[in-house]
Amino acid sequence: MTTSDPAISALAGSALPVSGPAVVAHAAGDLRIEDIPLPVPAPDEAVIDVAYGGICGSDLHYWLHGAAGESILKAPMVLGHEISGTVVRAAADGTGPAAGTPVVVHPATPGPGAPRYPADRPNLSPGCTYLGSAARYPHTDGAFSRYVNLPARMLRPLPGNIGLRTAALTEPAAVAWHAVSRAGDVAGKTALVIGSGPIGALAVAVLKRAGAARIVAVDMHALPLEIAAAVGADEVLAASDAGAVADVEADVVIESSGNHHGLASAIQGATRGGTVVMVGLLPSGPLPVLISLAITRELELKGSFRFNDEIDDVITALADGSLQIDPVITHDFPVDQALEAFEVARNAAVSGKVLLSFGQGEAS
Known part of the structure; x- marks a missing residue:
């Protein structure tokens, strides 16, 4: 399924970089909404118009503590790895989905393999990076941004019967x-x-x-x-x-x-x-x-740490109706209310999964 949104079609044909609001952690207790310019994408990168992003526990830890476990924030970092959106410009090298395709994101980049680590479990590779992670420096920026460049290999096309709001749960469901x-x-x-x-x-x-x-x-x-x-x-x-x-x-x-x-x-x-x-x-x-x-x-x-290809199983199960997860979402906030959204998400007594909306609204 592709979209006929004229704004997306116009962007797909434009050579001009765009910018948009992003959620950036600067230090413990210092979360900001900033306008971030979009750099020129690499040949293997597609430009994504982000629809929804789910606030994860790691996002909360970077905001509250300036660290998530052993991953310590050393510089400002865009948060977010639970992402759904639409391709607005396909990768120039011809890989990945076409412009107009709704997608979710597999946020991991496995590191080089080594004989002592299981080849079929790339989530355990010691050099693995993850969107919105301070595990390495320079940090790996996340995708809590209206527009983001992502490697085409990270993108998973969505069947037409899965809405982008529900699809924002795909990454945590894979976990x-x-x-x-x-x-x-x-x-x-x-x-x-x-x-x-x-x-x-x-x-x-x-x-x-x-x-x-x-x-x-x-x-x-x-x-x-x-x-x-x-x-x-x-x-x-x-x-x-x-x-x-x-x-x-x-x-x-x-x-x-x-x-x-x-x-x-x-x-x-x-x-x-x-x-x-x-x-x-x-x-x-x-x-x-x-x-x-x-x-x-x-x-x-x-x-149990993150996931590998289970995200594909989740998409299949959502599409055939055998996996029911919508009740897990309790709130969604526009990105300009991200600070309020994080406050709600930190309180487990009043919220389940809290989503940020980056401008597209619901789509399917």
């Missing part, structure tokens, strides 16, 4: 899909999800699609539990009810809270011989963990 896949076959099993924020809720939706027989979602707040129920959780539990969580005895646990209390609940809620997948990024440094219980129960503790 959840990867986490569930790390657990193996979940069909017919009991699954427990600790932390029902956007990634946890998306994991619930993926587990539902994958045929889990019973899905129990846990969170500290009422709204995330409502969202989890809307996307497929059979039961919801308050995180404070430790006894009820432990009684679940889940075959598979997805830990998405990103704190050691959640990891403790995950271990306690897993059945003997069960699997705990850790997708929530815990703080760096030593942490208290119930390792003795994991040992005596012979639990499998597995890490």
